[in-house]
Amino acid sequence: MSKVIAAQIKNILFHDGFIPHKKNAKGSTVIYSRNHPTAKFVRVVVNSGIDAKSGKFAAQPTVKLCYINRKKSWREITTEIFTDPKKLATTIKAQEAAEKFVKTCKYCKAKKFTAKTGNVVCSNACWAAWGGKKKSASPKKKTSQKVAAQKTKAARQKNLQRKPQNFRGKPQKKSSQKKAQKIVAEILPGDLVTVEEIEFEKVTNDYTGSILGVVMKVDNLGRVTTNWSANTSSLPEWDLPSLNHYGSNNRRLYRFKVLSRKAEWAQAV
Numbered sequence: 001m002s003k004v005i006a007a008q009i010k011n012i013l014f015h016d017g018f019i020p021h022k023k024n025a026k027g028s029t030v031i032y033s034r035n036h037p038t039a040k041f042v043r044v045v046v047n048s049g050i051d052a053k054s055g056k057f058a059a060q061p062t063v064k065l066c067y068i069n070r071k072k073s074w075r076e077i078t079t080e081i082f083t084d085p086k087k088l089a090t091t092i093k094a095q096e097a098a099e100k101f102v103k104t105c106k107y108c109k110a111k112k113f114t115a116k117t118g119n120v121v122c123s124n125a126c127w128a129a130w131g132g133k134k135k136s137a138s139p140k141k142k143t144s145q146k147v148a149a150q151k152t153k154a155a156r157q158k159n160l161q162r163k164p165q166n167f168r169g170k171p172q173k174k175s176s177q178k179k180a181q182k183i184v185a186e187i188l189p190g191d192l193v194t195v196e197e198i199e200f201e202k203v204t205n206d207y208t209g210s211i212l213g214v215v216m217k218v219d220n221l222g223r224v225t226t227n228w229s230a231n232t233s234s235l236p237e238w239d240l241p242s243l244n245h246y247g248s249n250n251r252r253l254y255r256f257k258v259l260s261r262k263a264e265w266a267q268a269v
Contacts, residue, residue, distance in 0.1 A: 005057040006050045009085050016092065018046060028052055029059055033066075039099050041068045042077070042111065044092060049085075061088055063095045065102070067111040067123045075113040075123040077102045081214060081227050087190045090260070094192050094214045094229065101212055101230030154236050180249035182268040185256065187224050187244040191215040192260035195241060199252045207233055208257065211240070218244060224256070 018032035030050045036042035043066045049059040064080040078098050083091035103112040105122035112120050121127075183201075187193070193213050197205035210233040217225040222244040228237070241256050245268070255265065 002056040063091045069123040077111045077113045090190045098229040180247045184245040184268045185265045191258050193256045196257045
């Protein structure tokens, strides 16, 4: 059975133009890659999960994007996503779409990546030619100000989402409970999703083009596990949606918006 799965993976990659690497410096599985369809110097890299010696399926496949810098070094510019062999083609397309969310160096136009220090830096390390200690101090200040602004915004949003206190006793509380309705949507593993902000069931902010993710799992309680591959907005991670349902009595919240197919939010039957 493992050889059958391996053959299916090879077939998908072969027909999509992927070429196997001669060796894998970090493991024993076969690595495949090809050029990104639109972005220069960007490679789509797939760890097939196929053991190089036995030819059998041995591990879950992964997909990521790498930027080839001036020194021919490969820099990982997106988070590596684990996927099921059956959903490999869908995951590849999702990673390709995530390329446009990767930040670009304003000096040399190269893609940025997250270094071992945790800083997001230019893949070409172009600051080494012109940068200095005085210049490097200002970005840190801007970053700290941005973090402070995000925390302030998050605190305001939490205050808005708090349920109003009931000062008129139990009858009013029961009335509000009757009006609340469960709103649900069909969110499936493999869906390419973004986020939209709603207020009293009206969409007030659409994050298409700023936030992108792939749904990895949905359990029987409606809890959704998502691999958020890009987020260039000011929306903090803790506000990203994680359920396929919500109550209609919420004043403001963030919910999924499915990009890869049509999925509507509607009252639960």
